[in-house]
Amino acid sequence: MKLEENFEFSLLEMLSVIAHCGYLSDLRYLQGWERAQLARRVEKIPYEAAPLSEWNAALRYLSEEAPQPTAKAAREHLLLCLACGEKNGGQPRGGAADSGATL
Incomplete structure (x- = not known):
């Protein structure tokens, strides 16, 4: 997705x-x-904003799901996976796995 000239995300x-x-x-x-x-937030990004390879990369990275045949399908599948809640073990962001200690 091109944000500015010569600067791509x-x-x-x-x-x-x-x-x-x-x-x-x-x-x-x-x-x-x-x-x-x-x-x-992803709902506001049209599927045409990124190529199929990037939608599938996001789908694979965030949900460990198989690639989809079209960008539209990959975006929709990603939306479903995100909306369903936790995936990938649910480890807290920025920290180690729960040690079992209580406060």
Whole structure:
């Protein structure tokens, strides 16, 4: 997705910015409500805004789902996966897995 002349972001990088992630890898650990919020933002991105390869990369990275045959299908599948809540283990963003300690 081209933002300015000579400055290009991938769809995954753009989603990372939209979700206020410090690192691209933080996208994988969004909690249920954060994923639902990201889904609402993705709804505003037309499927034509990114090529099929980028929609499928986002789908694979965020939901571990198989690639889709069209950008429109990949976007719709990504929206469904995001709206359904947690995926990829649900590890908290920016932290290690729960150690089992209570406060």
